Amino acid sequence: MKKVRRSYAAKGVAARQQIFIAAAILLLLGTLFLSMKAGYSSFTVMDTIQTLIGNGTEQQKQILFQFRLPRIILSTLIGSGLALSGCILQSITRNPLSDPGLLGINAGSGFMVMLYILFLGGESGLALMGLPLLSFAGAGLAAILVYLLAYRTEDKVTPVRLILTGLAVQAGISSLTTLLVVKMDETQFEFFAAWQAGQFWGAGWRHVFVVLPWMLLLMPLVLYRSRLLDICSLGDPTAVSLGVSMEKERRILLGCSVMLAASGVAIGGNIGFVGLLAPHLTRKIVGSRHEILLPGCALVGAVLVALADTVGRIIIQPSSIPTGIMTVLLGAPYFIFLLIKRK
Numbered sequence: 077m078k079k080v081r082r083s084y085a086a087k088g089v090a091a092r093q094q095i096f097i098a099a100a101i102l103l104l105l106g107t108l109f110l111s112m113k114a115g116y117s118s119f120t121v122m123d124t125i126q127t128l129i130g131n132g133t134e135q136q137k138q139i140l141f142q143f144r145l146p147r148i149i150l151s152t153l154i155g156s157g158l159a160l161s162g163c164i165l166q167s168i169t170r171n172p173l174s175d176p177g178l179l180g181i182n183a184g185s186g187f188m189v190m191l192y193i194l195f196l197g198g199e200s201g202l203a204l205m206g207l208p209l210l211s212f213a214g215a216g217l218a219a220i221l222v223y224l225l226a227y228r229t230e231d232k233v234t235p236v237r238l239i240l241t242g243l244a245v246q247a248g249i250s251s252l253t254t255l256l257v258v259k260m261d262e263t264q265f266e267f268f269a270a271w272q273a274g275q276f277w278g279a280g281w282r283h284v285f286v287v288l289p290w291m292l293l294l295m296p297l298v299l300y301r302s303r304l305l306d307i308c309s310l311g312d313p314t315a316v317s318l319g320v321s322m323e324k325e326r327r328i329l330l331g332c333s334v335m336l337a338a339s340g341v342a343i344g345g346n347i348g349f350v351g352l353l354a355p356h357l358t359r360k361i362v363g364s365r366h367e368i369l370l371p372g373c374a375l376v377g378a379v380l381v382a383l384a385d386t387v388g389r390i391i392i393q394p395s396s397i398p399t400g401i402m403t404v405l406l407g408a409p410y411f412i413f414l415l416i417k418r419k
Contacts (some may be wrong), residue, residue, distance in 0.1 A: 090377035093362045093372075104152070107379055111148050111386040112140060116394045119218065147279035151385045151399070152378040153291050154340035155350055159377025160298055160353025161337040163358075163370060164329050167305045169235040172359070175351035176215075176337035180240035182348065183249040184218025185211040185341045189271055190256050193264045207277075208286050208293040211342035212335065219334045221245055223327070234312075272401015274347040276385070284342050296333050297376070302366035307331070308363060347400040348376050355408040 100385070113119040119127065125137045158176065165174040176182055182352055188210040226234075226241040260268060271277060304325055307315045312322050320351035342349060358372040391397055 079082070089363060091370050095287065096358075096361050097368070097372060097375070099378065100372065103376055104379045107382045107386065108148055108152070111382055112144055112150075114390050115144065115388055128136045138340040140175030142281075143279070146284050147276065147385065148382060149284050150276065150279055150287060150343060151382040153284070153287050154344040154347065155354075155377035155379070155381030156295070157287075157291055157336040157340040157377075158347060158375040158381070159352040159354035159368060159373040160295065161333040161340075161368075162337075163355035163373045164298065164333040165304065165351070166355050167366065168326055168329050168333075169239055169308050170309060170311065171235060171239055172356055173352065174239065175348070176333065176341075177240060177246065177348050177351070178221055179213045179222055180218040180246040180249055181334055181337045181347050182341055183246045183253070185338055186218075186272065186346055187218075187249050189374040190253050190268060193268055194256060194259060208339070208342035212338045215334050215338035215341075216331075218245060218249060219330060221331065270398065271345040271383070272346040272400075273398035275396075275398035276344055280344055287339050287343055290335060294332055294336050294339075298329075298336070300415055301325075301329065301332075302370055305370075306364075309366075323338050344381075345398065347381065347403055349381055349403045349407045353403075353410060354380060357410065381396070 109124065113121065113124040117135075119136065120141075123132060123136060124140070126132050127140045130137075161181075165176065165179060166172055168256050189207060192210050222238065222242045225245070226237040228237070257265065257268070262411055267277070276283075279347050293351070304320065306322050307318055308322070308325060308329070315322050315325075318371045337351065352376040354373045355369070358369055360374050362368050380403055381399060384406055385399045387406070388397035388399055388402040
């Protein structure tokens with residue numbers, strides 16, 4: 077009898093997972109289509125379809141293929157990367173409230189962006205290659221610093237110590253960044269303020285090709301290690317008893333998380349909340365098996381950032397609200413709902 081019940085329960089979970097993935101794909105496609113047609117030059121549904129298949133006017137083709145499509149692809153890549161980064165951190169720290177910002181990754185990127193703007197220039201010159209590389213370097217150095225400070229010879233790195241050290245490093249780096257703001261002129265400050273608010277500083281095809289290679293390299297690697305993430309979630313003693321080298325795996329997974337987040341914030345600015353919200357929401361629906369949790373997170377993250385970017389462009393045309401602000405506005409009601417429900 078128990079076997080029959082377990083079989084029915086397993087079928088129910090599998091059906092729920094399939095429905096969730098299908099719904100997330102449909103929602104993403106709907107969001108992308110809305111993003112293609114919405115903007116200062118609004119297209120009708122037929123205009124959008126005709127332009128997509130090459131039958132639109134030259135102006136419509138230019139708007140769609142040169143301006144909107146690169147931005148749409150960037151927003152989905154950045155959203156997926158941030159969501160996967162948050163999911164990895166939540167698993168290796170066994171804390172459902174972990175996100176890239178908590179371990180100083182965003183603060184490290186922001187500090188290096190600040191140095192770049194102050195000493196090497198703003199949006200011109202070597203910004204396309206220099207800014208992403210420095211963002212990677214800043215996030216990586218912050219993560220290495222957190223890891224080294226959290227490391228102890230007797231029990232290596234524990235999840236609690238990792239989070240507490242991350243909070244301390246994040247606060248320290250943020251203070252240094254604030255100190256340097258006073259040295260900026262008006263133009264530098266405007267660029268940095270936009271970056272901090274989560275405003276895309278570039279949205280052309282060349283910016284897509286800066287982010288895309290990292291995502292193509294890291295996403296399959298993370299999905300390949302989904303079984304290891306399942307084991308890591310069980311806790312260090314259990315993982316070690318199953319023959320997993322926790323320190324080695326933690327370093328590899330932390331590195332993947334840092335690079336996924338840094339590649340996103342390098343172009344998209346300091347977009348917060350996605351790495352926290354997407355894994356939290358997805359886990360509640362599909363459970364904790366990473367084989368399905370990781371793709372689900374990537375889809376939810378892509379939907380969240382693409383939707384935030386689209387809504388931000390629609391509300392105050394011809395200007396726009398930074399995507400980072402919109403992700404918070406869209407995501408905060410979910411956590412308020414959870415808080416009310418728990419009461």
